[in-house]
Amino acid sequence: MSTSVELSNVTRQFGEVIAVNDVSIHIQEGEFFSMLGPSGSGKTTCLRLIAGFEQANQGRILIHGQEAAHLPPYQRDVNTVFQDYALFPHMTIEENVAYGLMVKGVPKPERKARTQEALDMVSLSSYGKRTPAQLSGGQRQRVALARALVNRPRVLLLDEPLGALDQQLREQMQTELKSLQRQLGITFIFVTHDQNEALSMSDRVAVFNRGKIEQVDTAKALYNAPKTRFVAEFVGSTNIIAEQLALRLTESARTFSIRPEHIQLDPVQMNPSTTSHPDRLSVQGTISEILYHGASTRFNVTLDTGEQLSAQHTNALADRPLNLSTRVSLSWLPSAMVQLDGAKS
Template identity: 65%
Template sequence: MPLAVQFTQVSRTFGEVKAVDQVSIDIMDGEFFSMLGPSGSGKTTCLRLIAGFEQPDNGSIRIHGVEAAGVPPYQRDVNTVFQDYALFPHMNVRDNIAYGLKVKGVAKAERHARADEALAMVALAGYGARKPAQLSGGQRQRVALARALVNRPRVLLLDEPLGALDLKLREQMQGELKKLQRQLGITFIFVTHDQTEALSMSDRVAVFNRGRIEQVDTPRNLYMQPATTFVAEFVGTSNVVRGELAEQLNGSPAPFSIRPEHIRLGEQAADSHEVQVSGLLHDVQYQGSATRFELQLDSGQLLTVSQANDRWQAHAQTWQAGQRVQARWPREAMTALLETVLDEGR
């Protein structure tokens, strides 16, 4: 599969801050690729490096095999959906969408036809004459998407485009974006700090931390086999066990992760392929589809345990704080991790 975007040892420093630090990524053509990380982790800078708003200090960026260094944004075959949408307030929706075609010299009749087509694609047919200020946040987001897609870019960059929408609308747009990407076959590079969003939409996800990439993998592997302590704790909820207890339970002093929903509470004796611990229930939170327990082991280690409130385990609801319980999990549910070193020198 050909590469859409390739980073080789790319660094970008702002003053003292290494925003992007020796990052190498290969993004495949036609892939839905997410860059996930907390704010300030370098994911947006990577996006801006691809768009051409930033230039790397070191390393090389290739877009469809062509070295991007020194190529200004307006000569790159990529388009961006901005976090604040960046719609032109003095133009109506149609002119906003047709802007890219206009500056490339496409005739008025054709660019209006294509703008209307793009509007229909994002389910906003008939909104062409409105000004951006007359649209809701969700509608503006769709216009921004149409404005980028009407140029038929080979790579579409999305900078936290759903961040400003409310939950229901965000979930709906996640589905629509994914569908659109499959339909058009364009490479989508999606920046987000929302791990649920990244997991549910992407073919592959790169997890960023302090300007570096911790892991690049499919959503399933990222969740089931996190490589580092940072990934285990940032993607979903995880219990990271370290030191003596790790050696005792997993046979190795390396930290390991165990997901809350992979732990079972109950008196039933453990099989040979299971690990069993006991402790005191600290806190019980009823969350509807599941109940979350805070369990303090005899070693002092805190474990978060999540039990589904399905019809098959009605007893899960009867445990109360202050109660002593047994917990067990399969050995293969433990994933050994590399400790993410907090490099204080930076």
């Protein structure tokens, strides 16, 4: 598969602040690729570098094999969908979508046909005569998509486009975006700080932290096999088994991650033999907090040695009540522990 966008040792510095620090990425043709990270991690700056809104201090940016570092945004075969949509309030939906084509001098008959085609793609074919104020947030988001797609870019850049939507609409738009990307077969580069968005839609995800990439991988690999403590803690919830506890349990002074759903929790009085099970590692403690999440419940446990661990159980499988201050045994398979690079994030 050919490379759609390539960043090679790219750095972007604003005064003394290094926003992007020696970043290299290869994004494949037709891939749904997400850049995930907290605010200030460098993900949006990377997107702006690809779009041409920022210029790199060093490194190379190639779009479909063409050096793009010195090309202005309008000469790059990309289009951007912004978080605030940036629709013209005084224009109709048709006029908003067709605006870029008009600026390029596309003849009116072709402009009209392509505008209608773009509105059909986003299920707004009958909304062309309305204004943005007459649409819901989700519909305005679709208009912004149509305005970008009408130019038929080979790469679509999406800068947190779902951030202003409520949770239910956001989940609906995640499904629609992924379906649209498969239908069009073009490269989507999606920036978000929301781990659920990145994991649910992406073919691969780059996790950013302090201007660098911690890990690039599939969603499944990021969750099940994080390489660093930052990735383990940012992508989903996890327990960090620090060196001191790991040494007591495994005789290895390394740092490990284990997801809460991999930990079995049992009242000590009901299953006193759990700690001696030959296939599992186990510790004991007291439930210090219970967090109900609908489909599941999280139990935070203070161990007898002072450390904190969490276990998460599906409520549909719960067969007994567990209360605050209940003495419990936590046990897990050694294979559920993932060794992390470095002791600290």
